[in-house]
Amino acid sequence: MPALLRRFLPVLILLALVVALPFLLKSAYQLRVATLVFTAGLTAIGLNILMGHAGQVSLGHAGFGGIGAYAVAILPTHYGIHPLAAFGLGVCAAGLLAYAVGRPILRLRGHYLAVATLGMGMLIAMVIQNQQGLTGGPDGMQVPRMELFGWRVRGAETWYWICGGFLILGAVLAVNLIDSPTGRALRAVHDSEVAARVLGIDVARAKLTAFTISAVYAATGGALLAFVNAFVTPDIAGFLHSVELVTMVVLGGLGSVVGAVVGATILVVLPQVLTVFHEYEHLAIGLIMIGVMIFMRAGVVPTLIGLVRGRSA
Amino acid sequence: MAELLQFIFSGLTVGAVYALVALGFTIIYNASDVVNFAQGEFVMLGGMATVFLAAAGLPLPLAAIAAVVVTVAVGLGLYLFAIKPARGASAVTLIIITIGASIALRGAAQIVFDKQFHRLPSFSGDDPIHILGATILPQSLWVIGGAGVILAALWWFFRVTLTGKAVLATAANRLAASLVGIDTRFVVGLSFALSAAIGAIAGILVAPITLTSYEVGTMLALKGFAAAMLGGMGNPIGAVAGGLLIGLLEAFGAGYLSSTYKDAFAFVVILLVLFVMPGGLFGARSVERV
Numbered sequence: 001m002p003a004l005l006r007r008f009l010p011v012l013i014l015l016a017l018v019v020a021l022p023f024l025l026k027s028a029y030q031l032r033v034a035t036l037v038f039t040a041g042l043t044a045i046g047l048n049i050l051m052g053h054a055g056q057v058s059l060g061h062a063g064f065g066g067i068g069a070y071a072v073a074i075l076p077t078h079y080g081i082h083p084l085a086a087f088g089l090g091v092c093a094a095g096l097l098a099y100a101v102g103r104p105i106l107r108l109r110g111h112y113l114a115v116a117t118l119g120m121g122m123l124i125a126m127v128i129q130n131q132q133g134l135t136g137g138p139d140g141m142q143v144p145r146m147e148l149f150g151w152r153v154r155g156a157e158t159w160y161w162i163c164g165g166f167l168i169l170g171a172v173l174a175v176n177l178i179d180s181p182t183g184r185a186l187r188a189v190h191d192s193e194v195a196a197r198v199l200g201i202d203v204a205r206a207k208l209t210a211f212t213i214s215a216v217y218a219a220t221g222g223a224l225l226a227f228v229n230a231f232v233t234p235d236i237a238g239f240l241h242s243v244e245l246v247t248m249v250v251l252g253g254l255g256s257v258v259g260a261v262v263g264a265t266i267l268v269v270l271p272q273v274l275t276v277f278h279e280y281e282h283l284a285i286g287l288i289m290i291g292v293m294i295f296m297r298a299g300v301v302p303t304l305i306g307l308v309r310g311r312s313a
Numbered sequence: 314m315a316e317l318l319q320f321i322f323s324g325l326t327v328g329a330v331y332a333l334v335a336l337g338f339t340i341i342y343n344a345s346d347v348v349n350f351a352q353g354e355f356v357m358l359g360g361m362a363t364v365f366l367a368a369a370g371l372p373l374p375l376a377a378i379a380a381v382v383v384t385v386a387v388g389l390g391l392y393l394f395a396i397k398p399a400r401g402a403s404a405v406t407l408i409i410i411t412i413g414a415s416i417a418l419r420g421a422a423q424i425v426f427d428k429q430f431h432r433l434p435s436f437s438g439d440d441p442i443h444i445l446g447a448t449i450l451p452q453s454l455w456v457i458g459g460a461g462v463i464l465a466a467l468w469w470f471f472r473v474t475l476t477g478k479a480v481l482a483t484a485a486n487r488l489a490a491s492l493v494g495i496d497t498r499f500v501v502g503l504s505f506a507l508s509a510a511i512g513a514i515a516g517i518l519v520a521p522i523t524l525t526s527y528e529v530g531t532m533l534a535l536k537g538f539a540a541a542m543l544g545g546m547g548n549p550i551g552a553v554a555g556g557l558l559i560g561l562l563e564a565f566g567a568g569y570l571s572s573t574y575k576d577a578f579a580f581v582v583i584l585l586v587l588f589v590m591p592g593g594l595f596g597a598r599s600v601e602r603v
Contacts, residue, residue, distance in 0.1 A: 051405070057405060057408075104588045105584075107588075107591055108587055108591050109591075110404065111348055111404075111542060111546055112542060112546070112587055112591060112592070112593070114348075114408075115538060115539055115542040115583065115587070116583075116584055116587050118535065118538075118539070118580075119539065119580035119581075119583050119584045120580075120584065122535070122576070122577070122580050123577055123580055123581065123584075126574060126576060126577045130573045130574060239531070239535065240531070246405075246409070247409055247413075250405055250406060250409050251409070254405075279423075279424055280420065280424065281420065282416050282417065282419055282420025282423065283417050283420030283421050283423075283424065284420070285413075285416055285420070286413045286414060286415070286416035286418070286419075286420055287417050288413075289409060289410070289412070289416065289417075290395050290410050290413040290414060290417065293399060293402070293409050293413065294395070294398045294402075294410070297399070297402050297406060
């Protein structure tokens with residue numbers, strides 16, 4: 001396979017999927033679920049850069065998603081800022097916050113890093129929960145409709161294409177980054193921080209870059225989700241959502257762009273399907289997570305690729 | 314002065330519960346390097362099972378003992394069916410497995426029990442005891458005393474019994490422990506059973522004060538994990554100190570600053586401590602070998 005094709009293969013797969021799905025999905029509901037998968041997939045691709053390539057865990061990434069989501073809710077509602085500008089501001093705010101807290105946090109390793117990111121996410125969630133006047137507290141708040149040049153952006157199909165577009169854009173940027181010197185530096189850091197340092201790689205800087213980029217992805221995903229739902233609640237920034245995001249990346253396969261989207265698909269679609277057995281929903285989700293992790297240890301996508309290539313996974 | 318004492322009492326009560334959860338994290342982590350995010354569910358199971366067994370007509374002490382037995386069985390099941398088959402998997406994979414287990418246990422509790430909040434009757438009445446102008450509930454004394462007894466029993470187990478020493482040896486170096494004939498798989502299973510028992514007892518002791526429901530485990534696991542990290546992961550004394558510290562911080566923060574941000578103080582302090590001491594308060598200064 002030519003190198004360029006190999007590099008962009010994940011993007012092509014996702015592109016084919018985004019274009020083909022509207023022909024397969026009949027109802028507006030199914031289209032909406034696909035849109036939710038795209039927003040979650042975008043966040044998972046970003047988190048995968050941090051986890052799969054730089055090898056750093058974050059248990060607080062939903063916090064960045066919450067910043068993006070609440071920016072497009074709060075800024076237009078309380079300050080009359082245009083939703084598009086609010087979108088940009090929210091994403092920048094999340095990126096800046098990640099850059100600011102990243103340096104001290106990323107000095108920590110393993111479980112200490114996990115608890116520090118957990119604490120950071122909890123603090124963001126608690127501010128959202130408790131600043132009732134601004135955020136509506138636990139009840140959440142409405143997200144104003146986006147209006148562009150007098151055209152109201154609405155409808156399941158419109159948001160499908162917008163979120164699909166962002167997903168493809170996110171995938172293109174991710175595969176380019178992974179193949180860039182920064183990406184190679186990240187992988188070196190993943191393998192051995194000491195060896196990377198010996199090679200002259202600024203380890204702290206590489207980790208900070210990955211953390212900031214992944215926060216920008218998360219904020220973009222969160223803001224898109226808020227637009228799609230036209231409503232936000234503090235759950236979007238909560239610990240359980242952070243865990244869900246990490247699970248998406250690991251379940252789909254660390255280090256795989258397509259894997260991140262597959263993981264997002266599993267965790268978004270599964271609860272929708274399982275509501276049929278709603279009493280047993282959580283039990284089933286938990287057992288499936290355990291089963292996949294035991295039998296497909298590398299994640300769904302890498303395991304399947306391994307099987308197709310005829311190697312034992 | 315009375316106010317200060319009041320905050321210390323309530324801080325020590327919740328702190329003792331956090332300490333027990335953190336201790337559960339530490340015991341499993343030491344024996345197997347697994348961070349068990351289902352630790353909070355052990356606490357939930359202890360409380361909920363006691364409530365339902367007591368409601369079914371069992372006397373409270375018997376219900377409590379049966380609840381501990383049930384929780385230990387669940388802990389062993391978690392090890393045998395989820396952790397053991399994944400031997401050799403990466404730390405993140407193992408964390409996802411325990412998170413999956415906690416979701417599954419919560420889902421199962423929802424089916425077996427219900428979604429309501431439940432309260433156990435206090436073990437020895439609800440008349441507050443007055444000390445220097447502050448008051449403390451008899452049940453708080455049960456929680457603090459119970460935690461003390463568990464600590465003493467653990468200390469005896471690890472320092473005096475041969476099995477306990479085998480656990481310590483496994484924690485120190487698993488390969489070396491198995492070379493001298495210690496059945497490390499038994500030790501890891503034992504650590505899951507022990508952690509489940511400690512969690513269940515904590516859940517039973519605290520249920521008359523804080524109420525219990527199928528979802529109380531999540532927040533307790535987070536606080537317990539944070540307490541274990543604050544003390545330095547894998548250090549039992551650190552876990553207890555971390556738990557009590559977080560309990561006191563919350564009580565003082567809620568009392569003197571703002572009760573809405575009660576949960577925030579603990580995490581702010583943890584972040585600050587980790588920035589200054591990346592290995593936690595009692596963490597060993599480990600040197601990475603290349």
